[in-house]
Amino acid sequence: MDGKKALYYAAIAIAVLIGVGIVISVISALVTLVSTVISAAISLAVLAGIVYVAYKAGSWLLGSDDSPSMDSIGSGSSTSVDAGTSRQDRLRQQYVEGQISEAEFERRIGEELETEEIDDIDRELERER
Structure with missing residues (x-):
């Protein structure tokens, strides 16, 4: 075993x-x-x-x-000018592409220019203070 x-x-x-x-x-x-x-x-x-x-x-x-580029950093007014310009560019692009009519384009551009003028006046008032 x-x-x-x-x-x-x-x-x-x-x-x-x-x-x-x-x-x-x-x-x-x-x-x-x-x-x-x-x-x-x-x-x-x-x-x-x-x-x-x-x-x-x-x-x-x-x-x-x-x-943002180094040029636009530090200057507050250039940012709003660039923003206004880009809004105008967008409106132009929409008009060129046929998304908005000529009358609508002119109306919106007019509003944009008025807004820019008001912004410019506000900036001037701020500088004077």
């Missing part, structure tokens, strides 16, 4: 070793998968950052950046 018991225990030991090997392999595969996903996410984040910086640098170099 001693020989049979030894074979029985040896078979159990081999089965346990095979089971432990399978469990370790599965855990190793899961760890590898998780590390691959994390690595891919970090790589994509870095790539997105590089693309964003390249876009901003290109926009800045080509002058088509939407952020």
